[in-house]
Amino acid sequence: MNQTANYQLCQWDPTDRILMEDFNSDNRETDAALKANADAIAAETTARASGDLWVRLLDLTVEAETQKWDIDLSGIDLTKYQKLLLCPHLKGNTDQWVYVHINGTETECGQVPMVNEPARQNFGVNELIFLPELPKLYILQMGATSIVANPGFAGVRTVELGAGATHIDTLGLWFNGVAYRILEGSSIQIYGFRR
Structure with a gap:
């Protein structure tokens, strides 16, 4: 039958x-x-x-020192959210930028500051706002926009996800061939604002 x-x-x-x-x-x-x-x-x-439109989608912590942190986002359906809010807090073996990569591409599409000074607790904190306008993804970077500067707004980047895309495969936080390290205890929280 x-x-x-x-x-x-x-x-x-x-x-x-x-x-x-x-x-x-x-x-x-x-x-x-x-x-x-x-x-x-x-x-x-x-x-x-109740007005609770924000949903915590991920809360991850680095378990061991690493140069490359690839985060699986394939389970997040971008069509269900008006925006994603990413809140990385990175500790490092030096004060340095960590570059944001989408789907493993070599091209960076944002920067997150990483610090190794515990007293500077609001540096190494940055907000990335992902606005899905599929197949494009707009990335706004806010927060500590420089390793030494005060918090501010860093600008907008555009990423092409490809025709028919409904999600991001991976969010990468890493360096291109440099020996800097993201330290254990670094974290990221990702929230979605429902449509």
Whole structure:
């Protein structure tokens, strides 16, 4: 017998034998899908009513010193968020910029300051705002825009994700062939602002 494309529900042909088990299986599948959809709608309605449109998507910490930190973002559907807010806080073996790379490209599309002075707790903190206008991604950089300067606004970069893109594969925080290190305890939090 044929089945539907999404939930594989029975589609009988005139010559198929009709069985009670097939009806019961279809009803269980339909019931589960309707319940999951109703739960998702209720959660979204509650969040919107309370004004809680921000969702914490990731909270990661570097476990061991590294030169290259690639963060998997493939599970974040950009079509569900008006913007993403990335809050990296990087500690390093020296005061230096860490370059932001999207999908493993060599071209940097932003910079995050990294510091090794514990007393300067608000340096090494930076906000990156990702505005998905698919297939383009606009990146605004705010916060400590220089290793020695006061916080400010660093500008806008544009990244082409490619036709049909709905997510970023990886966010890379790394250096191009330099021996600087991101130290253990560095962290990043990523939030999404719902559509």
